[in-house]
Amino acid sequence: MTDTEAHGPLVLVVDDEPQMRRFLRTSLAAHGHRVLEAATASEALMLASSHNPAIILLDLGLPDGDGLNVTRSVREWTQVPIVVISARGREDDKVTALDAGADDYLTKPFGVQELLARMRVALRHAAPGPPQQELTFGTLHIDLARRLVSRDGAEIHLTPIEYKLLTLLARHAGKVLTHRQILREVWGPGAVEQPHYVRVHMAELRKKVEPDPARPQWLVTEPAVGYRLREG
Amino acid sequence: MPQRRPDPDELLARIRSEGVRKTRAKLRIFFGFAPGVGKTFRMLQVAREAAAQGTDVLIGAVETHGRLETAALVEGLKVLPRLELQRGTATLDEFDLDTALRLHPQVLLLDELAHSNVPGARHTKRWQDVLELLEAGIDVYTTLNVQHVESLNDVVAQITHVQVRETVPDSILERADEIELVDLTPDQLLQRLKEGKVYLHDQAARAAQHFFQRGNLLALRELSLRRTAERVDAEVQAQRADLGIESPWRTNERILVCVGPAPASARLVRTTRRLAAGLHANWFAAYVESPLHPMSGADRARLDAHLRLVEALGGNVVRLAGTQVSVALLEYARKNNVTRVVIGKPTHSRFRDLIRGSVLDEVVRGSGDIDVHVVSADAPGPSQPATPPPKEVQHIAPYGLALFAVAGATGIGWLGRDFLISSDPIMLYLLGIMLVALRTGKGPSLLAAAASVAAYDFFFVPPFFTFAVSDIRHVLTFATMFVVGTAMSALMVRIRRQEQDARAREARTASLFSLSRDLSGARDEGAVAAILCDHVSRGFGGAVRIMAGQTGHLEEVAHTGDWHLDNADLGLMRWVVEQGRQAGQGTETLPGSRAICLPILQPHGGNAAIALRPADREALDGQALASLQAYVRQGALALERARLADVVNATELRAKTEEMRSSLLSAVSHDLRTPLAAITGAATTLRESGTSLQPSQRADLVDAICEEAERLERLVVNLLDMTRLATGQIRIKREWVPLEELTGTALNRLETALGKRPIAVSIPPDMPMLSVDPVLFGQLFVNLLENSVKYTPADSPLEIRAQWRPGVATIELIDHGPGLDPELAATAFDKFVRGQHTAVPGVGLGLAICKGIMEVHDGRISYEPTPGGGATFRLELPLLDKAPDITAAGTP
16 A cells, blocks of 8 residues: 655545546655555545544545545544545535635646645645745745835835735645635635625736736636635 | 118227226116115125125115114124214214225115215215215115106106105116116005004104005006116117117107296106107207397296206207297207107296297297107196295385486476476386386386376376376376386386396407417416416406316416415315316305316316306306306317427427437547547557657657547536536526636636737726626636637637626627638537537537526627638626625725
8 A cells, every 4th residue: 555665745545436546546656655545434534543644635525425524524633734636516515625624626637747736735834834034926026024015126016905815825825725715814704705805806916916917827716716826 | 580780880889888887886776666665675685795705895874774684784794984074063974985985995885875965075965976986996886766866856746745855867877787676565565664664754754644655655666667677678778789689669869858947847857858768869958048038047047957957867958049949949950850849838828929929839830840749837846946046136226216217207297397298297207217227127117117107197187186087088098108118117127138148248258258369379388377267267256276287286387366275175176186077166066165166178188177266255157157167168278289389399399409419429429539549549559569669759649648638528528518508407606706807717727728829808997897607607718718729820819808888798709710611600609510620629519608608697699700800709798787896895
């Protein structure tokens, strides 16, 4: 079950499809991960508690209960990163899982590069380093201490909301944030049912920070889920 | 006599009726001529024999009257508990029909076929229970005395002078599979009576004195023997017909009886029934409705009763119209090969015949080769109508008007007495009488005539102010004045009634016409039901329900008026739907209901019923009921038509779906297989000869696998989207979204496919937010962009241009490629239509999905060529709601 390279991070793969597990096992092992496999929700919970994996890849459709319950149960005792894997057309499930504490999601089918990128982001956010004072994305520069944002060296004037929005996404760079999460962080818990707040301000923010607001490079929309600040 | 070949049609009919007889439940009647002959005893004996052979026998209702020998026979047989019905303070018990139907024994015993059920039972008569049991496939044994047979009812009354009210229609005797005569000589019966072996009701005990006389019993016995013989006779004839033997008494007689509202008509009907039975003839009862002789309410009720009697006795009712009774009657008789006409002896004076002409005389003269039977109508016999005629409402006001008119005429005459000649007051009085007759009825008119004569005498005939008459010649004036006055009033009343009738008829015709006109516009069953409901409610006044469905699963189809259906109403409707017969208020079945319910019988199935709860809580009279039936017949035809139309539509839809499925299959089989073939080929090459390949060749194969897999995915996604859109499984979740987010997301997703081509997006700064499903609308842009990418050169520019005006947003996606083939442009948004570049992969679903997405958003997609070459797709989306205030979003 485990790879010979015993030093890589331990990944718990939860999927009831043997073909999916086979693909993930082979690909992850080839990239230096150790892999644990579970086909059911109960098996997943057992392995998660006994082996303390570094990250969990969780399929939402499981035969003995859905992945959402696994997310909630796992979150009761650990902040281990969870990347949800689900089929297309189940956007609501994804959002629910993210709001319940999952860190990111991937839609089947996906390429291995995409998977590794998501896992990297999730692992990085799970082990936060010292709080950063400055963040850089391409030509975009954010100085958190001085509350300054600049592009190509030119300062950009942001409203307080736009600044909050940008820094929230920047602090979670690479990771998807749901509308609810953004609304709660920026506007407070009373506004979580107003996704158009985010949309309107995101449009304004893009006009200020994106080189071509019609084709956003950094502030990308995850349809029906939320937003993500793209890295690199 | 040589054997005659049986007529094939006859044979067929007989085989059918025999087939029916074999499968349907059997009715066995134990028939006697008087109480006490031992019918119940015999019935129980037969039942015991059947039970001993293992037949499931149940006693529904048997009266042992405390006789030990009868009670002993009940012993050991299953007995159905009686149903208890609460009526006011009294508890009545009755045969439990529903439980019997549920238990469904093979044979059910039900004493006293002529029994009238207690109020609250489903049917008014026990024989109706029996019919329902037979319908349900349960064999029934029952008992019956001859005096209860409807067609013999009046004869028995004449013999015994005892009026029997409880009767059984002859049709049920004809329905019987076996009639067993239980016979005893009158002497034996009288002996049993003396020994106290015959049980009699209290009230019957009084009549018994008269009833149980040797002479009566002999006559009754003869009647019962004859009735049984008649039946045996019919069986013999059937047997002979089987064998192809020409019957010596074979007749082709058809008898027509002329009925009217006169009480004697009931006797005519019964006589005709007996005559017809004796001659083995078909018989009809005709009623001639003449516009010259309109009927009063009481007459109408009596006529209805007579016509019901005809139906109960198995005759057919014919309603004729004509000004002359004899002409209409004979015309019908000739047309229908009637051989005999039965007509009543006139009861009125010759004098009336002189004035009005005699129907009898005319019929006899005009009958030609048709025999005319004239039947005595002297003894009215049991001719009381089944339902008492509704009393005509008496008001004081019209009489007041009559007196007022006379006073008015007197006043004018008195004031103008100096200018008028002596005959003028008479004219004034006649005018007054006419006015009264025009406005009121017979009574006030007569009063006006009488009062006029009196007033004229008092005021205008010397000596004045006395009723004394000095000149005897004035008496003639009075008499003439009275006769003219009454004649005029009679004429006026008649004209008025004719007018009322004509108006009512016209109203009925008009309403039927408007019903049929409205029904012809109805597209589906629901609309037909709603229209029928509405018209019935307006035409008859009251709340209406239409329910349809299978047994036990009735669903309301339409309703008008405020009416909460209770269990009784539901039970009524269920019964009507199941049995296909009318029931409820004013009928013989469930008469206690507050509504009348008619089945909506459609020629090719479909179970529905309509119930009317009249607003005035009065049962409908015969005419209104006939009118309601006409409404329902029209409704039934319209329902049938709508249902067939639905079937045709469904078939067309199925054909279309089938066609779509086959084109889907052919498209899918090609487009799915191609990438799969490429993937399989590349992958197997890598596995078999991976080591011998150049690194560049390996990379090429791997790229091919990835690309083809992506193509497959897009295909599957499109197919799934299309299926969900087509089957209406998509629930759109509208949210407020800025347009640039939708386009931006789509452009982002297609980043690689778009490559380096220039893309211009122009959205006005004040563009309102759109209320759309962000996922679907994003998909819409992805599909449109993909389409453009697919069909245009790699460096060709693309443009997205948005505009808006109050109420509508327009978004255009413009490319500068070859554009759509003009022939294809019209069908571009249909499924499986593809551009001429068949080398370009895809199933041709992209634009169909776009169209589907726009449709679920109540929007529109259209195509037009781009000036200078290329394709322009235009999206038009209604801006219905006011977009939320953006500034509000700025202040957390």
